[in-house]
Amino acid sequence: MTSNTTTTAAASGTWTLGDMVVNRIGLGAMRLPQTGTALVPDAVPRDRGQAIAVLRRAVELGVNHIDTAAFYFSSLRSANELVNSALAPYPDGLLVATKVGPARDAAGRWAPHAMTPEALRGQVEENLRQLGRDHLDLVYLRIVHDHDRFAERFGALAELRRAGLIRHLGLSNILPRHLEEARAIAPVVCVQNPYGIGAFPEQDQVQRLCGEQGIAFVPFYSMAGTRREDGASGDDEPAINVIARAHEASTAQIRLAWTLHKGAHVLAIPGTGDPVHLEQNIAAGAIRLTEDELAQLNALHDRTV
Numbered sequence: 299m300t301s302n303t304t305t306t307a308a309a310s311g312t313w314t315l316g317d318m319v320v321n322r323i324g325l326g327a328m329r330l331p332q333t334g335t336a337l338v339p340d341a342v343p344r345d346r347g348q349a350i351a352v353l354r355r356a357v358e359l360g361v362n363h364i365d366t367a368a369f370y371f372s373s374l375r376s377a378n379e380l381v382n383s384a385l386a387p388y389p390d391g392l393l394v395a396t397k398v399g400p401a402r403d404a405a406g407r408w409a410p411h412a413m414t415p416e417a418l419r420g421q422v423e424e425n426l427r428q429l430g431r432d433h434l435d436l437v438y439l440r441i442v443h444d445h446d447r448f449a450e451r452f453g454a455l456a457e458l459r460r461a462g463l464i465r466h467l468g469l470s471n472i473l474p475r476h477l478e479e480a481r482a483i484a485p486v487v488c489v490q491n492p493y494g495i496g497a498f499p500e501q502d503q504v505q506r507l508c509g510e511q512g513i514a515f516v517p518f519y520s521m522a523g524t525r526r527e528d529g530a531s532g533d534d535e536p537a538i539n540v541i542a543r544a545h546e547a548s549t550a551q552i553r554l555a556w557t558l559h560k561g562a563h564v565l566a567i568p569g570t571g572d573p574v575h576l577e578q579n580i581a582a583g584a585i586r587l588t589e590d591e592l593a594q595l596n597a598l599h600d601r602t603v
């Protein structure tokens with residue numbers, strides 16, 4: 299497997315998110331608080347030392363874009379607390395992105411989303427406290443499609459941005475129409491949606507739209523795919539296996555590399571709490587797929603959607 303410890307996140311190239319330049323391979327923190335199958339209360343808490351070591355190693359290897367949320371926690375560990383403990387005082391140039399909207403109660407059960415400006419402000423302040431910051435670099439409004447009050451909720455975050463609590467705004471789990479609606483209210487620097495080989499066609503549309511408008515597209519589940527919270531599995535797609543062998547890489551690395559080949563605006567946030575996987579994911583940023591390999595993977599993508 300491609301796991302060259304000298305490969306750094308810089309090998310993936312860079313993108314300017316608002317006024318911050320980040321390497322295109324980042325790190326998703328959702329997997330840090332727990333191992334096991336899901337973001338559920340009975341998931342097995344991850345070893346604290348290992349989670350902290352993964353965060354520090356990521357930064358050492360050039361990762362400067364970490365994706366987290368206050369609602370990423372297991373019974374013992376919180377992603378935000380781990381990020382704070384591992385990395386504060388935060389190095390210059392490190393962008394920590396978080397999300398608001400979804401909520402979990404103290405027992406870990408999903409709770410109603412934050413629907414009012416007051417509730418959204420409360421979630422922003424919760425992230426500030428947990429991360430030990432005076433402002434947040436990037437805050438996504440993470441929505442559910444049939445929620446109403448989208449403009450009002452995004453407007454509330456735009457207000458917090460004007461007040462200096464938030465530096466940049468993003469959107470997550472959106473449809474194309476949300477991007478247009480939000481951009482009429484405030485600048486949007488990135489969109490975080492589920493995307494990878496086999497993603498639904500509307501996600502291709504969002505990904506392309508972002509590229510056309512100079513907005514970063516940050517896919518999640520790019521390795522886990524339809525297994526979602528259950529995580530990546532041994533890949534059973536023969537074409538991906540053949541390409542992986544040709545690059546002495548894993549199938550997870552090839553899935554990740556395929557997303558990065560969609561355009562310079564695509565920023566990866568592979569989720570892991572495993573130090574070996576971390577290095578493999580960073581190394582995936584150096585994989586250069588051939589035209590023929592891309593054609594095969596694109597065909598697989600089109601077949602599976």
Ligand SMILES: NC(=O)c1ccc[n+]([C@@H]2O[C@H](COP(=O)([O-])OP(=O)(O)OC[C@H]3O[C@@H](n4cnc5c(N)ncnc54)[C@H](OP(=O)(O)O)[C@@H]3O)[C@@H](O)[C@H]2O)c1
Pocket residue numbers: 325326327328329365366397440470471490491517518519520521522523526527528529530548550551567568569570571572574575576578579
């Ligand atoms: N906006 C949203 O609604 C939303 C939803 C979900 C996730 N996210 C964000 O997106 C990030 C990425 O999503 P994700 O973590 O769910 O899925 P993912 O990155 O597609 O896959 C993560 C899964 O793959 C495993 N894995 C990681 N690297 C691997 C490797 N090199 N080889 C084999 N297996 C590997 C991980 O287990 P190990 O821990 O054992 O490596 C974990 O089970 C999250 O961490 C979170 O920050 C956002």
